[in-house]
Amino acid sequence: MRCLECGGEMHLTSAPFTEVFRGEELTICGINYYQCEKCDEIVFDAAEGKKYDQQIIDQYSKAVGLLSPTGIKELRKRHGLTQKEFQRVLGVADPTVSRWESGKVLQTKPVDNLMRIYKEHDNIFMESIKQVGIMADRGDCIILPFPKAQKEQASYDFEAREM
Template identity: 45%
Template sequence: MLCSECGSSNVRLSAKPLKETFRGEEFVVSGLEYYVCDDCDEVVMSLAMADKQAKEMAKQYRKAHHIPSGEEIKSFRKSLGLSQKEFEQYIGVATPTVSRWETEAVIPSIPVASLLIHLINIPEAKEEQFKISRVKNRAQKCKVFDFVQYTKKSKQNSKVFLSDIKEG
């Protein structure tokens, strides 16, 4: 194996704990094998190793910030009897956010994780959030309706304006 930084073949296998930064915080990942260049100290990993490292850092980050796992989010959503799309409306996030959380492709932000923890642990909060999401959905529907009405009026006004120009 060659070092990807300096091209040296003086690369050795290591299993020492590795200190890495994830979302601005330092974490130590143990139990991984990776290569280190003896000439430039560059850490070299295969894609499988890097994937393992990323998953471990994400796991530590979740634990440090009490962020629910993908399985916990999915379980909570299902306990509410909501589809992913309905849950996105309930929480107030865009599609396909919930799918990404549940598969752990993306970690919820700390403020969203705080909301999720609050909803999971406080039964009264669930109903309150339903009320909020219903109001937001109604408001969004009104905005769409108002826009459609505005567009129709604009088209009518444009036709009148154009006919006035042609006649003038």
């Protein structure tokens, strides 16, 4: 295979390499790619390119202190929200959450800060959900995270009242 930049020979490798993304130096590992022996140009196939993109987004998010795409999805699912409902809570346009969760777009720092508050303070998240009317849409029913110890205590209290 010949390099499209300089015409040099390209060789398949999976050696780690460094990439600068938005001013952050990131090390990419575990990806197969072709590298030119003359100009060091790198070329991926489609599948490896997706892995590369995912590593870039995950590493960059971590480096600058943003929630990862997986972290955003976990926060949304923890409360049983759809992407559209989560967008209503955050006040962002459709299909923003889908783009964040897929890693196609990074969230802004202010929205990231809000999501981190929601992640740490369920009561604030629940109040925001109520404010946009999602609970009313579901008949005043929503999924809440319930620690196992509290769940067992609630089950015990319920059984005691029935007797």
